[in-house]
Amino acid sequence: MQQMYASSNTFLDCRSPEHVQPLKHDSCALCTITDGLDITVLLNNDDKLTSPLGSPYTMGSSRAELDGADPAPQNRDPLHLLSAPPPLLSPTATPCGPKDWPLRTARHAKRARVENIIRDMAGSSFSPSLEPDTDGAPEDGQGDKGPREWPPDGVQAQRAGQSSVVGCWSSEDPAIKNQLQNMKCQPLLKFRRSGGLPPEDWERDSDQPKEETPLEETHSFGSDSPSKDPYDIFTDPHCGDGFDVPLNRKACGRKKVRVQTASSSPGTPDTANALMADILKYELSRAVSMSVDSIFKIMPRLEPHPPAAAPAVVVMERSAVTGLPHESPLSRPRQGTPPGTSLYGETVCGSTLPEVQTEALSLVVQRAPRLRPYAICRPPHQHHGEQEFPSSHRSEPQGSEGNKGGAADPVRRDKNPCEGLKQEVLATAGAPGSKVRCKVNSRSVRGARHFALDPGFLGDLCVPMDVQTRADGPQSMLMSTLFSLNDGLTTSHLKKAKLMFFYTRYPNSLVLKTFFHDVQFTRCITSQLIKWFSNFREFYYIQMEKQARQAVAEGVAHTGALTVGRESELFRTLNMHYNKASDFQVPERFLEVAEMTLREFYVAVSLGKDCDPSWKKPIYKVICKLDSNVPEEFKAHYPD
DNA sequence: GATCCACCTG
DNA sequence: CAGGTGGATC
Numbered sequence: 001m002q003q004m005y006a007s008s009n010t011f012l013d014c015r016s017p018e019h020v021q022p023l024k025h026d027s028c029a030l031c032t033i034t035d036g037l038d039i040t041v042l043l044n045n046d047d048k049l050t051s052p053l054g055s056p057y058t059m060g061s062s063r064a065e066l067d068g069a070d071p072a073p074q075n076r077d078p079l080h081l082l083s084a085p086p087p088l089l090s091p092t093a094t095p096c097g098p099k100d101w102p103l104r105t106a107r108h109a110k111r112a113r114v115e116n117i118i119r120d121m122a123g124s125s126f127s128p129s130l131e132p133d134t135d136g137a138p139e140d141g142q143g144d145k146g147p148r149e150w151p152p153d154g155v156q157a158q159r160a161g162q163s164s165v166v167g168c169w170s171s172e173d174p175a176i177k178n179q180l181q182n183m184k185c186q187p188l189l190k191f192r193r194s195g196g197l198p199p200e201d202w203e204r205d206s207d208q209p210k211e212e213t214p215l216e217e218t219h220s221f222g223s224d225s226p227s228k229d230p231y232d233i234f235t236d237p238h239c240g241d242g243f244d245v246p247l248n249r250k251a252c253g254r255k256k257v258r259v260q261t262a263s264s265s266p267g268t269p270d271t272a273n274a275l276m277a278d279i280l281k282y283e284l285s286r287a288v289s290m291s292v293d294s295i296f297k298i299m300p301r302l303e304p305h306p307p308a309a310a311p312a313v314v315v316m317e318r319s320a321v322t323g324l325p326h327e328s329p330l331s332r333p334r335q336g337t338p339p340g341t342s343l344y345g346e347t348v349c350g351s352t353l354p355e356v357q358t359e360a361l362s363l364v365v366q367r368a369p370r371l372r373p374y375a376i377c378r379p380p381h382q383h384h385g386e387q388e389f390p391s392s393h394r395s396e397p398q399g400s401e402g403n404k405g406g407a408a409d410p411v412r413r414d415k416n417p418c419e420g421l422k423q424e425v426l427a428t429a430g431a432p433g434s435k436v437r438c439k440v441n442s443r444s445v446r447g448a449r450h451f452a453l454d455p456g457f458l459g460d461l462c463v464p465m466d467v468q469t470r471a472d473g474p475q476s477m478l479m480s481t482l483f484s485l486n487d488g489l490t491t492s493h494l495k496k497a498k499l500m501f502f503y504t505r506y507p508n509s510l511v512l513k514t515f516f517h518d519v520q521f522t523r524c525i526t527s528q529l530i531k532w533f534s535n536f537r538e539f540y541y542i543q544m545e546k547q548a549r550q551a552v553a554e555g556v557a558h559t560g561a562l563t564v565g566r567e568s569e570l571f572r573t574l575n576m577h578y579n580k581a582s583d584f585q586v587p588e589r590f591l592e593v594a595e596m597t598l599r600e601f602y603v604a605v606s607l608g609k610d611c612d613p614s615w616k617k618p619i620y621k622v623i624c625k626l627d628s629n630v631p632e633e634f635k636a637h638y639p640d
Numbered sequence: 641g642a643t644c645c646a647c648c649t650g
Numbered sequence: 651c652a653g654g655t656g657g658a659t660c
Contacts, residue, residue, distance in 0.1 A: 531652070
């Protein structure tokens with residue numbers, strides 16, 4: 001240790017690679033149980049680093065204090081894995097007897113609906129036992145008659161964890177729609193026909209001739225009659241508060257897994273109440289579904305300036321009631337939309353957006369190329385004439401992120417579209433306690449800001465009546481909340497922010513407002529800008545630390561040997577990140593700051609201060625004082 | 641409680 | 651780059 005102390009005192013002289021131990025990171029075990037729910041087990045999240053000198057020093061210790069440091073490395077516990085629970089449902093599919101295709105189709109529809117519901121309940125990894133119905137196979141002679149037996153692509157894509165909306169049925173398919181409609185209306189019609197009698201009395205009360213309709217067959221409402229196909233019980237959302245999931249289709253579901261406890265049983269006084277509740281639920285769901293459908297129908301009407309200003313509400317293509325994904329007209333490429341142009345009339349970096357929006361979108365909006373590319377002057381110290389930003393920023397994330405996928409929260413993705421819209425509208429309107437992200441601020445609002453509100457639009461948007469009927473009027477309210485947040489941040493803003501980073505690493509809100517004055521500042525916009533700079537700093541410090549450690553490892557003798565020139569690897573990396581096109585002359589001051597930062601990291605690492613979790617804080621404190629004023633030219637990016 | 645920040649993660 | 655989270659600060 002004495003040797004180390006001496007080494008520390010003269011750390012610039014005798015650093016050698018053998019003194020540097022590889023970093024030891026703790027591990028976390030990610031245990032995914034694919035047959036059931038995903039379970040992520042974080043066993044050890046300690047992220048301390050071992051000193052490259054091999055000795056963990058405490059933060060703040062002076063070099064003279066290093067004698068008492070404990071050189072013992074920090075060992076980590078091994079990983080532990082949880083064993084997966086048995087699958088919730090064992091997949092079994094057995095052909096049933098041939099039936100007429102409408103019945104099958106209705107069953108398919110219902111099954112798909114319930115499957116979606118269950119999937120939503122259980123999480124994205126849930127894989128229900130409902131295999132594609134083999135009774136729809138061509139050998140029953142019906143296969144060529146039915147329009148669609150089962151959407152294996154869509155369903156299996158869902159099971160593979162992919163988007164739940166790709167490749168599935170379209171609600172616009174008239175056959176499917178009719179079946180769904182019949183399916184949805186039947187219980188209510190029966191209830192009405194029966195004069196309000198409990199469902200168990202429907203059959204004996206009904207004067208209608210017996211028909212083998214899906215509803216006749218499936219509505220047992222808790223009845224466990226063996227004559228009923230339990231598979232239909234499963235697929236019937238109206239059979240009480242809970243439903244049974246058959247484990248074995250061949251056995252026609254005699255073996256069941258209780259998913260949710262039913263609250264009513266036949267013949268009890270609760271049955272009528274349960275039925276009423278069911279009907280109420282059904283009606284509500286149906287109303288929501290119709291509203292969602294009408295939104296999709298309305299959308300094309302809200303395009304006064306096609307193709308540049310398409311409505312940009314984030315459309316979740318799933319029926320609120322059925323859970324069946326359906327394809328909105330918006331999800332299809334519009335005719336006449338030029339290649340490389342998004343549905344919102346914005347350039348998509350040469351890549352194409354997926355047909356259906358299934359993933360979280362970037363908050364950054366790609367603006368259409370401006371007719372007059374804005375230009376900035378070089379920083380005062382430069383005399384090379386006018387320096388222009390590129391007119392577009394083709395490599396920015398908009399297009400690529402749209403296809404990247406994976407980061408979106410499945411819960412959010414599967415959210416009821418109407419509910420999602422409503423929540424965002426209300427949250428944007430300042431609903432108390434709502435913490436909303438600013439998705440609507442950029443893409444959606446920009447796309448929506450130009451169209452006139454259809455009188456029925458609010459109702460179709462599922463905006464609650466109390467909101468719609470406020471004294472200031474629904475339009476003004478929405479316009480003053482959603483649509484008045486005119487400009488979101490664009491890729492040009494992002495590029496500008498990156499260039500500003502060459503001057504300021506810690507811009508305050510005043511600076512941001514000054515240099516992004518063309519943006520309607522909201523808390524979200526501010527947060528987003530702050531987040532940008534936070535990300536910039538993160539990348540910056542990571543590169544600095546990496547370079548510093550490399551210097552230590554390479555035995556760099558003293559800080560004077562650490563320079564950051566325009567030809568250095570470090571600068572190239574940074575320049576590539578903040579100034580990809582290299583069309584901006586990076587101010588000399590930035591090189592100086594980078595050099596100082598690098599040396600700070602080098603010293604800290606050399607002293608072994610990096611064993612302290614907060615060893616970077618003193619560095620941050622130093623660097624934040626090195627900010628420069630951003631040139632005035634940066635204010636003039638957006639003349640409008 | 642609000643805000644800012646770093647850190648981690650996808 | 652964005653979302654979530656926890657700590658620090660006011």
